[in-house]
Amino acid sequence: VALPEPITALSEALCRLPGIGPRSAERLALHIVQSPADEVRRLAQTLVQAREKVRLCSICGGLTESEPCSICSDARRDASLLCIVERPLDIFALEKSGSFKGLYHVLGGRISPLNGVEPEDLRLAELEARLGRGITEIVVALSTDVEGDATSFYLAKRLAGKGAKVFRLAHGLPAGSGLEFADEVTLSRALEGRREIPA
Amino acid sequence: VALPEPITALSEALCRLPGIGPRSAERLALHIVQSPADEVRRLAQTLVQAREKVRLCSICGGLTESEPCSICSDARRDASLLCIVERPLDIFALEKSGSFKGLYHVLGGRISPLNGVEPEDLRLAELEARLGRGITEIVVALSTDVEGDATSFYLAKRLAGKGAKVFRLAHGLPAGSGLEFADEVTLSRALEGRREIPA
Numbered sequence: 001v002a003l004p005e006p007i008t009a010l011s012e013a014l015c016r017l018p019g020i021g022p023r024s025a026e027r028l029a030l031h032i033v034q035s036p037a038d039e040v041r042r043l044a045q046t047l048v049q050a051r052e053k054v055r056l057c058s059i060c061g062g063l064t065e066s067e068p069c070s071i072c073s074d075a076r077r078d079a080s081l082l083c084i085v086e087r088p089l090d091i092f093a094l095e096k097s098g099s100f101k102g103l104y105h106v107l108g109g110r111i112s113p114l115n116g117v118e119p120e121d122l123r124l125a126e127l128e129a130r131l132g133r134g135i136t137e138i139v140v141a142l143s144t145d146v147e148g149d150a151t152s153f154y155l156a157k158r159l160a161g162k163g164a165k166v167f168r169l170a171h172g173l174p175a176g177s178g179l180e181f182a183d184e185v186t187l188s189r190a191l192e193g194r195r196e197i198p199a
Numbered sequence: 200v201a202l203p204e205p206i207t208a209l210s211e212a213l214c215r216l217p218g219i220g221p222r223s224a225e226r227l228a229l230h231i232v233q234s235p236a237d238e239v240r241r242l243a244q245t246l247v248q249a250r251e252k253v254r255l256c257s258i259c260g261g262l263t264e265s266e267p268c269s270i271c272s273d274a275r276r277d278a279s280l281l282c283i284v285e286r287p288l289d290i291f292a293l294e295k296s297g298s299f300k301g302l303y304h305v306l307g308g309r310i311s312p313l314n315g316v317e318p319e320d321l322r323l324a325e326l327e328a329r330l331g332r333g334i335t336e337i338v339v340a341l342s343t344d345v346e347g348d349a350t351s352f353y354l355a356k357r358l359a360g361k362g363a364k365v366f367r368l369a370h371g372l373p374a375g376s377g378l379e380f381a382d383e384v385t386l387s388r389a390l391e392g393r394r395e396i397p398a
Contacts (some may be wrong), residue, residue, distance in 0.1 A: 002294075009245055046212045048243045089229055
């Protein structure tokens with residue numbers, strides 16, 4: 001006697017979600033079949049509605065309910081500044097910092113030949129279409145690993161001579177952390193990027 | 200600028216599931232809104248169908264698609280043996296062991312006055328209704344913690360004199376584990392229950 005088939009089917013479906021292993025998928029499936037039916041229907045509805053209501057902004061590629069998104073359509077944002085990020089989520093991280101008042105562009109990943117991600121798989125055509133419309137400064141804000149750095153260099157080369165200066169975020173020690181938690185690459189970058197303390 | 204509302208709504212709904220914290224709920228919600236729409240609809244359907252197709256067997260209280268369940272309706276099972284478990288899931292664990300050929304009864308929990316679970320909150324009326332129909336042996340297979348033990352003793356007392364002998368599972372060392380991993384209660388129970396090795 002095995003688990004009823006609808007439970008294993010649900011468990012397998014949940015297992016395909018990121019970060020959910022076979023054991024937690026089974027536990028979730030068992031919880032769900034024993035939950036009130038209207039609660040389960042509501043959860044299913046929330047799933048479908050979230051997917052239907054949220055789209056990618058056709059300009060920046062960020063997650064949005066409206067088209068274009070509230071950032072792209074906000075006249076108070078500085079349209080001369082463009083920040084390039086990997087994923088839609090990165091926009092919310094930067095917005096939380098409250099330190100960037102320009103516009104965003106989601107690249108959709110980084111160049112990674114080993115994983116089959118070539119430049120043409122990224123939103124580069126969309127990016128180039130946005131240049132020339134008064135953008136004078138581009139901040140490349142990708143992950144600070146090998147692939148992120150390689151992609152940043154590629155972007156700097158590709159975007160050169162199109163009217164905008166290309167920057168990257170500073171590398172160094174994270175805030176609120178001690179030297180003992182920093183790896184050697186972070187430390188050497190923090191040293192390279194040292195700043196004079198005004199007297 | 201915050202996350203679009205349908206994403207936070209989904210994230211909050213997922214957060215109510217067992218074992219899913221706020222961070223993994225947000226990650227799941229972001230994954231789902233970026234998945235193909237038909238995949239999300241299929242997942243929602245699987246959720247609702249699992250809940251609609253799976254019910255609790257009116258006899259044993261186990262999870263089933265048919266009514267009564269395949270165990271209760273199986274004439275080859277030994278109807279003189281009844282095993283009492285806490286949760287529907289426990290039936291599948293015991294079935295995997297392949298060592299029990301009788302019928303089951305799901306109690307639906309254990310007595311826990313601190314958590315407001317009294318005997319009348321358990322499936323005891325349903326249990327007593329099954330006695331007298333040729334059941335001669337009852338195996339109480341509850342958790343081996345304080346509440347499980349207390350519930351086992353309560354059951355033994357309540358079921359006494361109703362025509363069936365009441366047993367509990369053996370306590371002792373788990374299979375494939377060394378003494379160094381056993382706590383002192385397990386070890387003292389393993390000593391109490393020692394068996395002579397036939398010469």
